[in-house]
Amino acid sequence: MSDTAQSFRRIAADVKLGQNVRIYDFTNLYGCELGDDVKVGTFVEIQKGARIGNRCKISSHTFICEGVTLEDDVFIGHNVTFINDRYPRATNGTGQLQTESDWECIGTVVKRGASIGSGATILCGVTIGANALIGAGSVVTKDVPDGAVVAGNPARVVRAAQSKK
Secondary structure, three states: OOHHHHOOEEEOOOOEEOOOOEEOOOEEEOOOEEOOOOEEOOOOEEOOOOEEOOOOEEOOOOEEOOOEEEOOOOEEOOOOEEOOOOOOOOEOOOOOEOOHHHOOOOOEEEOOOOEEOOOOEEOOOOEEOOOOEEOOOOEEOOOEOOOOEEEOOOOEEEEOOOOOO
8 A cells, every 4th residue: 555545544553453454545443453354445433442353344434433343244334333322422410521431331242244234323232143134224222133134213123034044
């Protein structure tokens, strides 16, 4: 990569990158961990404490916040947003801007092989099951079973898990 291309990426020194990771322009990564063969699209932010497994694809304009874990083989569509705070506020009880000690980071897990469609919002504290499919534009507010297809706001099971033949 050329010096010019590198200037359009912000990858902090504390980021752990696996083998063959591809990161495109206009990205911001800090304090996170990416496994092998991960592809990160343009305009993606991955915050500290996020863990991305092997062979994941994260499409453009996506926000992966602190507390999110993607297991191996996960697909994240364009403009997906993860949330890690159930009660977000700008200030604490005394009117000062909040610091890390003023709120609780609630984790989210996306299990192996799951796919999340473009424009989905994933609230904190949920687990998306292995090989589940989240429809585009869905708002996931509760756990999704393995293999299930969910869609809507709030996301509901459209089709139950398919048995493997």
